[in-house]
Amino acid sequence: MASNDSEVRNRSRRGSGRPTLADVAGLAGVGSITVSRALRDPERVSPELRQRIAAAVDELGYVPNPSARALASARADVIGVLVPSLTNNVFSEVLRGIHDGLGDCPLQIQFGNTHYSEQEEERLLRVFLGQRPSALIVSGIDQAPTTRQMLEEAGCPVVQIMEIGPDPIDMMIGFSHLEAGKAVARHLVDVGCKRIGFLGARMDPRSRRRLAGYETVMREAGRFDAALVTTTILPSSVSMGAGLFHKALEKTPDIDAVICNNDDLALGVLFACHRASLKIPAQIAIAGFNDLEMMEVASPSITSVRTPRYEIGRRAIAMARVAIAGERPHRTIVDLGFELKIRESTMRAAIPAI
Amino acid sequence: MASNDSEVRNRSRRGSGRPTLADVAGLAGVGSITVSRALRDPERVSPELRQRIAAAVDELGYVPNPSARALASARADVIGVLVPSLTNNVFSEVLRGIHDGLGDCPLQIQFGNTHYSEQEEERLLRVFLGQRPSALIVSGIDQAPTTRQMLEEAGCPVVQIMEIGPDPIDMMIGFSHLEAGKAVARHLVDVGCKRIGFLGARMDPRSRRRLAGYETVMREAGRFDAALVTTTILPSSVSMGAGLFHKALEKTPDIDAVICNNDDLALGVLFACHRASLKIPAQIAIAGFNDLEMMEVASPSITSVRTPRYEIGRRAIAMARVAIAGERPHRTIVDLGFELKIRESTMRAAIPAI
DNA sequence: AGCCGCGCTGTTTGCGCAATCAAGCCTCGG
DNA sequence: CCGAGGCTTGATTGCGCAAACAGCGCGGCT
Numbered sequence: 001m002a003s004n005d006s007e008v009r010n011r012s013r014r015g016s017g018r019p020t021l022a023d024v025a026g027l028a029g030v031g032s033i034t035v036s037r038a039l040r041d042p043e044r045v046s047p048e049l050r051q052r053i054a055a056a057v058d059e060l061g062y063v064p065n066p067s068a069r070a071l072a073s074a075r076a077d078v079i080g081v082l083v084p085s086l087t088n089n090v091f092s093e094v095l096r097g098i099h100d101g102l103g104d105c106p107l108q109i110q111f112g113n114t115h116y117s118e119q120e121e122e123r124l125l126r127v128f129l130g131q132r133p134s135a136l137i138v139s140g141i142d143q144a145p146t147t148r149q150m151l152e153e154a155g156c157p158v159v160q161i162m163e164i165g166p167d168p169i170d171m172m173i174g175f176s177h178l179e180a181g182k183a184v185a186r187h188l189v190d191v192g193c194k195r196i197g198f199l200g201a202r203m204d205p206r207s208r209r210r211l212a213g214y215e216t217v218m219r220e221a222g223r224f225d226a227a228l229v230t231t232t233i234l235p236s237s238v239s240m241g242a243g244l245f246h247k248a249l250e251k252t253p254d255i256d257a258v259i260c261n262n263d264d265l266a267l268g269v270l271f272a273c274h275r276a277s278l279k280i281p282a283q284i285a286i287a288g289f290n291d292l293e294m295m296e297v298a299s300p301s302i303t304s305v306r307t308p309r310y311e312i313g314r315r316a317i318a319m320a321r322v323a324i325a326g327e328r329p330h331r332t333i334v335d336l337g338f339e340l341k342i343r344e345s346t347m348r349a350a351i352p353a354i
Numbered sequence: 355m356a357s358n359d360s361e362v363r364n365r366s367r368r369g370s371g372r373p374t375l376a377d378v379a380g381l382a383g384v385g386s387i388t389v390s391r392a393l394r395d396p397e398r399v400s401p402e403l404r405q406r407i408a409a410a411v412d413e414l415g416y417v418p419n420p421s422a423r424a425l426a427s428a429r430a431d432v433i434g435v436l437v438p439s440l441t442n443n444v445f446s447e448v449l450r451g452i453h454d455g456l457g458d459c460p461l462q463i464q465f466g467n468t469h470y471s472e473q474e475e476e477r478l479l480r481v482f483l484g485q486r487p488s489a490l491i492v493s494g495i496d497q498a499p500t501t502r503q504m505l506e507e508a509g510c511p512v513v514q515i516m517e518i519g520p521d522p523i524d525m526m527i528g529f530s531h532l533e534a535g536k537a538v539a540r541h542l543v544d545v546g547c548k549r550i551g552f553l554g555a556r557m558d559p560r561s562r563r564r565l566a567g568y569e570t571v572m573r574e575a576g577r578f579d580a581a582l583v584t585t586t587i588l589p590s591s592v593s594m595g596a597g598l599f600h601k602a603l604e605k606t607p608d609i610d611a612v613i614c615n616n617d618d619l620a621l622g623v624l625f626a627c628h629r630a631s632l633k634i635p636a637q638i639a640i641a642g643f644n645d646l647e648m649m650e651v652a653s654p655s656i657t658s659v660r661t662p663r664y665e666i667g668r669r670a671i672a673m674a675r676v677a678i679a680g681e682r683p684h685r686t687i688v689d690l691g692f693e694l695k696i697r698e699s700t701m702r703a704a705i706p707a708i
Numbered sequence: 709a710g711c712c713g714c715g716c717t718g719t720t721t722g723c724g725c726a727a728t729c730a731a732g733c734c735t736c737g738g
Numbered sequence: 739c740c741g742a743g744g745c746t747t748g749a750t751t752g753c754g755c756a757a758a759c760a761g762c763g764c765g766g767c768t
Contacts, residue, residue: 032718086447271651385747423724426725
C-alpha cells in the first residue's frame with residue numbers, strides 16, 4: 001500500500017513502534033497539539049476536527065503514552081496510597097472504596113503497604129514522591145516527623161484517612177477512635193457489666209486510642225483495672241483472639257465482658273467461649289470493632305462498632321479529585337462517624353435507649 | 355553561596371524544580387550518562403566515581419524521574435495486576451504476596467479490579483498496556499478471546515494466576531480447582547455422608563470447576579442429585595452461606611453434609627446450624643474452601659482446602675522478575691497444589707488414611 | 709472605519725532520561 | 739614495539755507529549 005501524504009515516521013533507531021500523537025495528527029491532517037487538546041479537553045477544539053481526530057485515533061488504535069504525558073506536564077496521573085496492612089480486611093475495603101471512587105477517570109492508583117513501619121512508610125513515600133503524584137492518601141495521623149514534613153512539602157493534595165484529629169497535613173477523613181472506644185465501653189457499663197476486659201492485638205496508634213477511650217470510661221465508672229487490659233503487638237487474628245481471651249481469663253477469672261479491638265479477635269473469643277461452654281452474653285458479653293459482615297450472622301450475633309471503611313476510601317478519592325481539579329473541597333476535615341451495633345452478645349440487663 | 359563550576363540550570367520556563375541527573379553529574383564532575391549508569395548498573399562504573407556520584411545524589415536529594423526513564427527506555431518499571439475482586443480476602447492475600455515478592459526492587463504494581471467482568475478486564479488491560487508494563491499478572495485462565503489476544507501480543511511476560519490448565523498464554527501458577535473439588539467430595543463420601551449438598555456463591559469459572567469436581571465424584575459414587583446443588587451468582591458472604599443453607603434444607607431436608615464453595619459460606623452454615631441446634635458433624639458435616647485462618651479456631655473447627663494464595667502472589671512476581679530479566683523461569687507452569695485440612699466439622703465415622 | 713479581543717489552530721521547544729555511538733586508556737599478545 | 743580488544747567515560751540525540759507563544763479570522767465595539 002502506498003504511503004499516504006502524512007509524515008512517514010522514521011523508525012530507524014528507537015521508538016516503541018506504536019502510533020503517536022504525530023501519527024494521529026498526520027492522518028487527521030491537523031497539528032499534533034490539536035490532537036492533544038482534542039483528547040484532553042475536547043471543548044477547546046471545533047466539532048469537525050474533533051470528529052476527524054476521533055476517526056484517526058480509532059483507525060490507528062492510538063493509546064496515549066502516560067510516561068510522555070507525565071514528563072511533559074511534570075505531573076503524573078497517579079494517586080499514591082499508603083496503607084499499613086493488607087492482612088486486615090479493613091484496608092482491603094478501603095482499597096475497594098478507593099477503586100470504586102475512581103470510576104473510569106484516568107487516574108491510576110499507586111499503592112504501598114507500610115506493614116505498620118515508620119521506616120517503610122518513609123521509604124515508600126520517597127518512592128511515590130519521585131513520581132510526582134497528583135495526590136497522596138496516607139493512613140492515620142501519626143506520621144513520623146520527617147514523613148510529615150515530606151507530605152507537607154509534597155506539592156500535591158494529601159488526604160489522611162481512617163482517623164480525624166487536630167492539625168491536619170491537608171485533608172482528613174475518618175472518625176474518632178477515642179470516641180468509638182468510649183462508646184463501646186459505655187455500652188457495656190450501661191448493660192451492667194462490672195469486670196470489662198479489653199483485648200487488643202497489633203496496638204497501632206488507632207488501637208491505642210480506642211483503648212484510651214475504654215480506659216477513660218472505665219475510670220469514670222470507677223471500674224478501671226490495668227489487669228483487665230490484655231494486649232500484644234503481634235498481628236491480629238481469630239486465633240489470637242482466643243489466645244488473648246485465655247490469657248485474660250487467667251489474669252482476671254472474674255471478667256464478665258470483653259471488648260475486642262477488632263472483630264477477628266471477637267470471633268476468636270466467641271469460639272473460645274463456645275469451646276469452654278461459656279454462655280454469651282450471660283457469662284461473658286462480647287463486643288468487637290469494625291462490624292464485619294459476619295458479626296450480624298454469628299451465633300450469637302456480636303455487638304460491634306460499624307466503621308465506614310468503604311466510604312472512607314470512596315470519599316478520600318472524591319476529595320482528592322476535587323483538590324486535583326484545583327478547587328477546594330467544601331470540607332477538608334470530614335468526620336464520617338461510627339455506629340454502635342448492639343446485638344445479642346451484649347444483650348444482658350437494661351439495654352440503653354440508643 | 356557562589357555557584358560552583360557546574361552547569362547552572364536554566365529554570366526559566368518549565369521544570370519541576372527538582373534536581374536531575376545533570377545536576378548530580380555537574381556536582382560530581384562527571385557526565386550525566388555516567389550517573390545514570392552508576393544508579394542502574396553500578397558494576398560498570400569505577401568505585402571512585404561511584405562514590406562521588408553517591409555523595410552528590412545524597413547532597414542534592416536526587417530522586418530519579420520514572421516517567422522520564424520510562425519514556426527514554428520505552429519500558430515502564432510497572433507490573434500490571436488484574437484481579438476480579440477485593441471483597442474476597444483471597445485476593446487480598448494474593449496481593450500481599452505480590453507486594454512481599456517485590457521486596458525493595460524498583461518495580462511498581464499497577465493494580466486493577468475487574469469485578470468479575472470481561473468487559474472491565476478488557477478495558478483495564480487496554481489502560482495497562484498503554485503504560486508498556488514490564489509484565490502482566492492476570493487472574494484465571496478464562497480470558498475473553500480479544501483479551502487473550504491482547505495478552506499474547508502484549509510483548510511482555512504474562513503470568514496467569516490462581517489456576518492451571520492447558521494452553522497457557524505464557525506462564526501460569528496456581529492449582530487445579532477441579533481436583534480440589536474432587537478431593538473435598540471424596541472425603542465426605544469416605545466419611546460416610548450420603549446426601550452431600552454443594553453451596554456456591556458468585557460461581558465464577560473457578561467455582562464452577564470446583565463444582566464440576568464435586569459432581570464427578572458424586573456421580574462416581576452414585577450419589578449425585580441436582581437438587582443437592584444450591585448456587586447463586588450473587589457475591590459470597592457469611593450471611594449468604596446461611597441463606598443458601600436454608601434454601602438447601604428446604605429442597606433437600608435429608609442432607610447430612612454441605613460442601614461450601616468458600617469459607618465465608620461455610621462459616622455462615624456453621625452459624626446457621628448453631629442457631630438451628632443442628633449438631634456438627636453428627637447431623638451436618640461442613641467443608642469449606644481456602645482454609646482461612648479462622649477455620650482452625652472455629653468451634654467446631656471446619657474442614658477446608660488450604661490454598662496457596664499468598665504463595666501464588668509471591669511466586670508470580672518471582673516468575674515475572676525472572677522473565678523481565680530476560681531469562682526463562684525453570685518451570686513456566688507451576689502447580690502449587692492444595693491440601694485438604696480435615697477437622698472436626700467432618701469427623702464422623704471412618705476417617706481415611708490421608 | 710479601525711481597533712480590540714476572543715476562539716481556534718499551529719510551531720517551537722524542552723521535560724529528564726537512556727540508547728547510541730565515539731573516544732580515551734589500559735593490557736596483552738604477536 | 740605496535741595493534742587488537744576490553745574497560746570506562748562522555749557527547750549527542752530523541753523518546754512522546756504538553757507548555758508557551760504566535761498567528762489567523764471573525765465579530766462587536768467605539
